[in-house]
Amino acid sequence: MSNTVPSSARVVIVGGGVIGCSVAYHLTKLGIKDVVLLERKTLTCGTTWHAAGLVPTLRATYNMSMLAKYSAGLYEGLEAETGQATGFVRNGSLSVATHQERFTELKRGASMAKLCGFPCEVVNPEQALDLWPLLNIEDIVGGVYLPLDGVVNPVDVTQALAKGARMGGAKIIENTQVLDIKIKDGKAAGVVTAQGDIDAEFVVNCAGMWARNFGKKAGVNIPLHAAEHYYVVTEPMPEINGIMLPTLRDLDYYNYFKTDAGKLLIGTFEPNAKPWGHEGIPDSFSFDELPPDFDHLEPYLEAAIRRIPALEKTGLQVFFNGPESFTPDDRYHLGEAPELRNYFVAAGFNSVGIQSAGGAGKVLAEWIAKGHAPMDLWDVDIKRNLPFQGNSQYLYDRTTEGLGLLYAMHWPFRQFESARNARKSILHDRLVAANACYGEVVGWERANFFAPQGQKPEYGYSWGKQNWFEWSAAEHNAVRKTVGLFDQSSFAKILVQGRDAMSVLNRICSNNIDVEPGKIVYTQWLNERGGIEADLTVTRLEKESFLIVTGPWTQTRELNWLRRNTPDEANVVYTDVTSSMAVISVMGPNARNLLQPLTTDDLSNEGFPFATSREIELGYARVRASRITYVGELGWELYIPTEFAPDVFDRIVAAGEPHGLKLCGYHALNSLRIEKGYRHFGHDVVEEDTPLEAGLSFASDFNKAGGFIGKEALLKQKAEGVKKRMVLFKFLDPEATNYHEEPIYRNGEIVGRTTSGMYGHYIGGNVAMGYVCNAEGATTDWVKEGKYEIEVATKRYEVEASLRAFYDPEMNKIKC
Template identity: 45%
Template sequence: MNEFPTSARAVIIGGGIVGCSTAYHLARLGWEVLLLERHKLTSGTTFHAAGLVGQLRSNANITQLLGYSVDLYRRLEAETGIATGWKMNGGLRLACTEDRWLEVKRQATTAHSFGLDMQLLTPSEAQALWPLMNVDDLIGAAYLPTDGQANPSDITQSLARGARMAGAQIVEDTAVTRIVVEKGRVRGVETSRGTVDCEGLIVCAGQWTRDLAATVGVSVPLVSVEHQYMVTEPVAGVTSDLPTLRDPDRLIYWKEEVGGLVMGGYEPNPIPWAVDGIPEGFHYTLLSSNYEQFEQFMEAAVGRVPALESAGIKQLVNGPESFTPDGNFILGEAPGLPGFFVGAGFNAFGIAAGGGAGMALAEWVANGAPPFDLWPVDIRRFGAPHASTNWVRARTLEAYGRHYTIAWPGEEAEVARPLRRSPLYATLKEAGACFGEKLGWERPNWFADIDKGEEPRDRYSMTRPGWVEAVAREHRAAREAAVLIDQTSFAKFSLQGPDAAAVLSRICAGRVERAPGRLSYTQMLNEQGGIECDLTVARLGADRFYIVTGTGFATHDFDWIARNIPEGARATLSDVTSGAAVLSLMGPRARDILAAVAEEDVSNAALPFGSARHIIVAGARVLALRVTYVGELGWELHMPVEVAQAVYDALMAAGRPLGLCNAGYRAIETLRLEKGYRAWGADIGPDHTPVEAGLDWAVKLNTDLPFIGRAALERQRRDGVKKRLAAFTVADPSVVLLGRETILRNGVRAGWLSSGGFGHTLGCPMGLGYVRNRDGVDAGWLRDGSYAIEVAGETVPATLHLAPLYDPENTRVRG
């Protein structure tokens, strides 16, 4: 055996499919790679995975990641000489209710948006592909020809062979006993065979990842859950080319295996495993079969596949797997610990994601950034609540139980709430607030009219949810009078020090070098010009800045700013979120209301747009930021939490005679769409530049000031772009736009909506989306096209707009 190495450029912990895929890709990028497995390859959870490979997700880039897995598995055997068991036999998804059928049709549209061939089938057409199933209750089905299945252990061994062929070293039976951290950065690992120095550490240890990462202060929110599937003896009529089958209304999936069937599901009452810790020496180990737990699937399974009733049962496999609170896996470099990367928490689709996840992790390590925006799986999407394993477990079990339930638009988590509450929580609840949750924060989504007997409870629908009228009320109040919105959950940072201005000027693409008392809306870009952060910066003093960003981006944006503060710079970044409550006062009567309770002059001359001034409201010192995200006159009022109630009471007392009412986040969404305001994570992100997003007016290219991403934007301005964000409206008010609907230009697919909703001022559905053309996109080309939107399989005419749909100065709809 080769001598155990004392150093490697990258060390990977974990020999499952994700670890071996990362080793394969990183070695092919020319890195010196050492993979350490404490027992044998695949001995953790990979060996008992079911092996279904589906591709479609609600995000284009995650779908692309899974599509890469398919491409890799198709060619891997020829490259390495080791069979993978890969079969592109297609995948069927059934629908047995009208709501499910609408969901499936929307999924097919999403697939078309992302370039996947997902076909809608009649029950008889579906049965022709899967003759053994009963289709008496079927409304329809969707078929994705490029889905398939694979043998998890064989694919992993093939990836390991490919990694070795590229120069990687794989060492089994070697436990990592300690991660070495020096001066805030990973420097190596101590193992049962000795110490290994490294530049980058990638932890792909499955359900063991959480505890290992916690030893160096990194939170990886995943827990272990029992997951069972049944393997039958050969069944007459089962052929090797039988597609995989998902029957979500029965909570069940199927695949062919050696002439028999594998059948498993996602029960609503999952069983957590290893609550007190994973047993020592747990490898190549299954749990005892729990027939009582699995029995809940059997009647539904036999109803779908009658042959199951007489089939011999070979095995009931019960293996624990790692699941996460939102059902998405976890990738990326840990915030606060450079050099520490994670690839874990794959929610029982690690085989489908393994190829793409390994590719993305390898490029992240090698290039310092992922190959494209991976926000839905980025480790930085988590925050303070996820440090609690009990909180994570409660939320994860709920997500597991919803794996196959209908994904209702706007659906909120129900368990592990409330946790983080604004000081106004009780007051708003009494006023009829129906709360949603973001990063543990309770936030008012909408308000019921208690006096009229409305109940503040979400009623979900695939077409017209129960909150539509309430949101329309709040929307109209914002346009015609004023609304007060509790936005205490905003993430808020302080950057202070003699070098703070210089540091921010380099990080921000917009002008932040303003006089104290001024506010800047700005993006922070990567070197390719992609938008990493979208936030506001208030200069409160010569060396003091106050930064405000979205609730869900607290960890991500803090990490981005922190990692871009040069070493030695005299600038200190602090998270001050919990110290400040925020009330947003918005609407044409906002100034009248604020003037009634403020001790200072709040006229436009005294507090112009973009100002950041301290004023006294109801005896309390309040930072008034003149800014809007709803397209109306307004202020964000930031204040110490202890005065929030007094300020709220004063504003409501002064504003009620003028039509002031409470409003929530669902109204913010409809209002901002009418005005064309972008949302990070939907309309803008690391894959989109300000030039493409129509935000280059917010960038300081007309100065000679340097900033990260400047060169990329200058190239785009010179050479043009291949996609541009535009607004769309549909005349038919019954059409429901949610985002991800396909944009058709002159009958040809040209992109998809990034956001969708209903404009209560416009009186019609609306959305934002990028129109793409490989030969270039400009305003003239956009205007020359004829547009339609594919919505749930139907094509509806649409109108493209390059200006905001709503013009508050003239209170008219723009064409």
Template identity: 55%
Template structure:
């Protein structure tokens, strides 16, 4: 029986591999009084029945970094703890059965090389040599990673738990958390029911590692952890005579993966329509769910054709076990927005074994330092919107997310389930004009507009998709005439009070001591000079400001503000839903505006970078003269009650001058031509504001602000890298992001974002290039290529925007 302390520095709830990893890494950092509480036995929820596949390559550089760390950690863990982990680097093969999948794999291979992962494109014949039992019918290509592996999930978790204990952590099994005690935004202690009865532990921090119980534990802790348990199937064959060690094999076009283990074959599935499961019985421990052979049978039929030996041996085990999935197939990591001492590491979407080592390391370092060790935006739990904890939403969305793991990862692919939750005031009008909607943070957003007679839906592919010409026409309208698009989904945070100016000067790099009506482009910086948020701030009055944020980061940006507020006399209010926003952009934008408003919109009355109230039709609007597309224009903020009238007025007036409704794909194309940064891609918490080329937005002459010392230090020491813009010289290939950048023939980085520049006539990318000790001229003197799916394409490189480098067009 484990003796539990009365006080702990941190309590970890949940003893799966993730909870054990967090305990291990905190103890490794020297934390004392680490307590892990497990309701039943360690690994008894999901970990024990996981397949144990350990792959390095993930969708982003940072997720790959974490996965690489996991496989390196597991390789050494057995020697450290004496617990056999079963970890073997057997390699992995992923095969393509279609040309579309080949393109995806080859783009992934190029990305892997940029991330420093060894990978090899292999032909069908080479696949047959490495996996001789495979039916090569329809196989067109594959990729091979020699350092990928497999291991025993339960023993890896037990090894981590032992490593934590060896460093002083307390790991208590059969100890269920029954409640918490709370003061304001902090948990002060945890109530439990253990082998010796109930008890209480006071604590400084709590980490929710409760796996498929994470949603309910999150509610107990006052936090939102959106995840849903789903049934997950695999079979294990009877022993196969003469079967030797094989690489892990993935055939995503048939929703299947294969693993050889002790002379048997495991076949697992990520079926297109999954089965949500719950509620979870209180007694659940090392349990499995009822078999559903009818559900699994289509996968098995394809598998027997692909691996004929499966048809000659019996099935030893048919297993159905639950695993937790999140609304976007990315796990939840980090400090919960709702509380100041609650952390999460849950919802690992069936990749918990390969992610746990890296996730535990990153979270422990984050807790130690009080800030992210590197960019974790993909998995930061603050990306989740409050409504996404809705159980009906989770149930519907989870029918799709499991299958998306092996679906074609086409660019711009939209989720089909859980849609229509958040709509702008202009949604019905846009839908009536042929809008094709995408979804971000629950918002339905018009991404492009179908022409008359054209099917108003996405048709996905890796080449030019069906909306390519539509977006070209929309960009042309904004560049040569006038376009209008909906920006209502962007976050709007009202910051007001007598200390509002001083507070925003503390958290923003730019100077907020400006007159009412001035709009300031700025960043929230961390202590390293990295970018935590990219926003505009409009001074509304002496005591009130409006902070406008990207839709996806509204909650994260609000949380950053609240955590740095201290005792200042400031109130922060999310007013996003209160106003609709229409952007009117293009060289004829003023002409359209003057047709609907008697207000003076000339340069003298309203210069660029200012906001003022105007009359619009028979209503009112606040007109912000700013632009994310690099053209003359206004963002019009209209109260929700007058939004429909504003749209009808502008749309009617625009008919005689060729006004074109535009979508957000247009905005992305236009902004990348202008080299405007995309937060989360081009600028993140680990990208220094000066290296991102945004030094103009930082005013070090003002009093101390977060990141000021790091900005001054970087100015003294010089840049290590520069964010550059690239245009492919061949107009045909497309760029998305993560394509390798080659300088004089050698890989030096990768594109942080990419889109087609319809006005410039070629694909455009942004990406960082090392430049330590070099002048701008020396950086530009090199030749540059971009690797597109294994093909090097020559690129023009620039440190200034390729479109309107002097920003003259926004001021006309």
């Protein structure tokens, strides 16, 4: 193998683990042969070599499951293609539950498996024992068996991918450390190595644990941190000699078990993880092990003996501790970096790198080749991160929790407990005093619900109606019947200014934002394929000044889209002003009666119509009042200079009692918006959904001068007819609860999956949103003629389908 560094390549990949080799392999499959992969030591020497080699197919979401399914299929045929053994075997997997809530979680996965086309069996304890004869089933209530799950030898499969890449024309060079990145005209332009520079059109960071620090060389934020990760291997066990059992997951006790040539490999995902490498990872690190910590692992080994009693008389042959990298939200980083064009990232795989490598390598290669993601990858898109999340102390603190969350209960609305209070509204302490229970979104502390005085404001998690259900119902109904107040300071806010602000923004927006100052426009930003890249509002402040308001989770994404779609010669400036303004939303039939006495400005319907925004006096402040809503009621969002917000809040609360004012949290906001049928980016609309499919075509102006990005694709789709369509569903069973990713049945056949779900307290039933598909056309008649069910945890529920909102479909409430 030659170590000669070429002077140029189309794509340079940095890192020779399973991820980097998969990217190289898949690039050559697309005909991109001028690929160079650089590894500082030898292939697999960082994390890949000590992976357990599990290849499950079912993940938390449909899209991630389909990528894992692809990985398994790829590994199954790789040896025949390359001649390099991979050790891949479909031995299946068995996950067991020791309580009903865990069993419900497993059954929810079994329902989603039907969407993915996986065989998946729900089993009772006796059937679990048949599958795993050494199992102690005395406390097991059930489980699920996935026969297509597999195992692989991590080093061998990496070598097979590398060989396949070489066969396709890629060059793989070991013992070559990349020292720096070359940048030209705002784009990655190659790398600097000790053996010479390589000019390149694309650079891909697959550096694993080193990816964060390597990213810094190019100004790219890649939040991840290494943690110690343990497994042990037993001495030979006569009970399993010559037998390959399914991979066993004892999730409630944080252990998994894999047969290994007559021995058992026992791995742990303990909830009290130990971060590692905080002071830096040595450049010399290669096939290294970390010092063992038996005291740390002892409780989980004791749990393993309880589950597999035969282990009590079995010795340990290997006690292994090796580092792996984890991200703040336990989802890996994929895609083009927002800070630098042509710089791609595939890193931070949270101990699922082997199962993810095939699919991740495939879609990243397609992303490079096509210039856009080939499917909805928002779950793992690197643009979801905020700059602060690269902070080393934040990452250290979050990593103590992140590893164990892989096996913890994946409750709906579950909140991280570590690295909290990173970002707080100036109203935070006031809401704490009002007994708010806080959740966290990209670091923002946000009140999710308010407990009555005397009750502790904390979560009691379950898969059904949680402890806060009635409290949130009261908030929901206050907004519908009287008035509610939300602290929405976490809104991302972007100021757009300049001589060309209107023309540039109007090309990006599908709706017409060339309106009079003081008008608010609801719009989408579309890609050339007509898919939705953003869903937000634009307020024209002045002739050359606009305010964009969007969700906190898309703050980086929106700024990136603006900058990448702005001509170099345009006179326009984008400023993130999120922290400069607090936002108080006052919503409900009594909103006007509450606010009008607090200001001398006219808030009447005639004087202040819907979709109007202007500055008003309120208390001692000048406040931007925007008459808009995300809950479907009369109301105003008040944008307040941060330092004035506490006084404005106090005045509204003091005046609110006669009007029935109630402080409200984000769970009520979510139930209100779903009851009203309002879409949420990241769940109900993503880049593979068009406004025509999502029922949002009213927010695209096909006649405005200059058109908009994606217009031609929408016109084509409009002429041909849509094949999928967003539909709202109301459960007829008042006890039913759904969240997302559940199968939708039409006349007994699966036609789609849900995207959101929440109880509609005003209409008296759980409401789901989701897309239904029909290859012959998802026409209005086809939708209306069907009989629908939604499956939740293997149980089907009858639902009523509607193309219109169940609450106030004529929108009379918001315009009064």
